Amino acid sequence: MNYPELQKLIETLRARPKVTDVGERRNGIDAFAKAFPPAADVTIEKLTLGGVKAEKSCTPGDDAAGAILYVHGGGYVIGSLDSHRHMVTEAGRAAGVPTYALDYRLAPEHPFPAPVDDTVAAYRALLEQGLAPGKITIAGDSAGGGLVVAALVSIREAGLAQPALGWVISPWIDMEALGGTMASNAASDPTVQKDTILEMARLYLNGANPRSPLAAPLYADLNGIAPLLIQVGGIETLLDDSIRLAGRAAAAGVPVRLDVWPGMPHIWHIFHPILTAGRQALVQGGGFVKSVMENGAPFTFRV
Numbered sequence: 001m002n003y004p005e006l007q008k009l010i011e012t013l014r015a016r017p018k019v020t021d022v023g024e025r026r027n028g029i030d031a032f033a034k035a036f037p038p039a040a041d042v043t044i045e046k047l048t049l050g051g052v053k054a055e056k057s058c059t060p061g062d063d064a065a066g067a068i069l070y071v072h073g074g075g076y077v078i079g080s081l082d083s084h085r086h087m088v089t090e091a092g093r094a095a096g097v098p099t100y101a102l103d104y105r106l107a108p109e110h111p112f113p114a115p116v117d118d119t120v121a122a123y124r125a126l127l128e129q130g131l132a133p134g135k136i137t138i139a140g141d142s143a144g145g146g147l148v149v150a151a152l153v154s155i156r157e158a159g160l161a162q163p164a165l166g167w168v169i170s171p172w173i174d175m176e177a178l179g180g181t182m183a184s185n186a187a188s189d190p191t192v193q194k195d196t197i198l199e200m201a202r203l204y205l206n207g208a209n210p211r212s213p214l215a216a217p218l219y220a221d222l223n224g225i226a227p228l229l230i231q232v233g234g235i236e237t238l239l240d241d242s243i244r245l246a247g248r249a250a251a252a253g254v255p256v257r258l259d260v261w262p263g264m265p266h267i268w269h270i271f272h273p274i275l276t277a278g279r280q281a282l283v284q285g286g287g288f289v290k291s292v293m294e295n296g297a298p299f300t301f302r303v
Contacts (some may be wrong), residue, residue, distance in 0.1 A: 003263070003277050012267060013190035022077060022108070022184055022203075025191075029074060029083045036086040036273045039093075044085075050121030052101040055081045059093040065137040066097035066293050068167075071151075073142025073267060073289060075200030076107050084141075087270045091139065091167075094286020097293070100126065104147075111206035112215045115143075118160060119151040133161035134296060136227075137289045141267045142192075142238075143200070145171025149217035149245065152225040156256040162226040164293045167285055169231050170267045171241055173218045175210035178241025188235040191266045197237075214301070220286070222248055227255040229288050231281055233264030257288070 019025050025233055038044070038057070045056045049069075068091060072084040081103050092099035104118035119138070126136055140148040145168035152166050177197045186193060203216060213220035218241070228249050233240035237258070246258040261268070269285075272278030 003275065004290055005275055006263060006277065009271055009275055010190050013265065016210075020118070026078045026080070029078050030080055033083040033086060033270070035227065038086050038089045040177055042089045044089075049100060049102065050118075050125035052118045052122050054122060055085070055101045057085070057089045057092055057101065058098045059089065061096065062092065062098050063096055064098060064282070065131070065230055066095070066113055067137075068095055068097055068099045068289065069091055069119070069123055069126060069136060069138045069163075070099050070101045071104060071115070071138070071140035071144040071147045072101065073140065073144040073170070073172075074106075075197070076112070076115055076143045076147075076204040076290040077200050078106070078249055079144075084270065087272065090272060090279075090282050091269075092130050094283045095137070095293075096276065096286075097135075097290075107204040108206065112204050112208050112212070115147055116150045116214050119147055120154045123151065123155060123163070124158075124160065127160065131193070134164045135293055136163040137165045137167055137293065138163050139169070139289075140166035141169035141171075141269070143172050143204075144199045145169055146173045146217055149173060149220065149222070149225070150214045153217065153220045154214060155221070162224070164226065164296070165229060165289055166226050167289055168242075168245070169269055169285070170233060170236060170238055171230065171245060172197070172238055173216060173241045173245050175205060175216040177201075179244065181239040182237045185235055185237045185239060187239040189265060192237045194237070218244055218248065222252040222254050223254075225249075225254055227292065229285060230258045231269075232258075232260055233266060233268055234260050234262040235264065236266050238266065259284070
């Protein structure tokens, strides 16, 4: 499908000045996303989940018995509730359930495994509130996508019931950036490059093994984790992270659906106010979440 606005977006992304200071990068991603406020019918409530700051959002007609627990992207170093609010609230609308966006701790101040610990604590809190595991989806983008998988593994290790689904968008699961598309898509990807990935990995790991399974879920034992929905753009340097994740999940017996969107950049969903494909991807992903949580497994998955 042709998206006339896509090329203009890619050109805008390419034209952005490269910023290396962590504080400036945090301010930049928040300011960019604040240009897209949530819809007028969204209600937002500040709260904590398992001691972690969070934000609950609802849209009309939401099923309060369900939930999306959302962990934002940003390389574990940048990103916030502000940067992803407009995207998270629409993901909840598409799925027909409230969203709980997590303000997990960031590196370098709070390196690995702080984000994993925060996500599991928040999930445990939702269970303690009475939500059934089969009515919860854990979702995230980029580093948040990798964090979803790491949390599912950690949830299994803690002896907790798995949620209905892990919804991962443009996931980052390889701290060493070894995927082939890191080089082959370098010219086409306007946002993510190997040097940036390796620098964020350095800040997040703080000396930890880059192949630690909860930091780099590429190396995790995925047996017994929740089914996965993976959405990734065809021009991403991180495309191979999604392909390898789908392969490892399938080999472990995990139901997995991998959707590669031709021509799409990293986390194109976040541009949904100006990109038709972003809206379509949120609607498709949210609809899939709704079907899984309403119908349960088995579902029709594909790689």
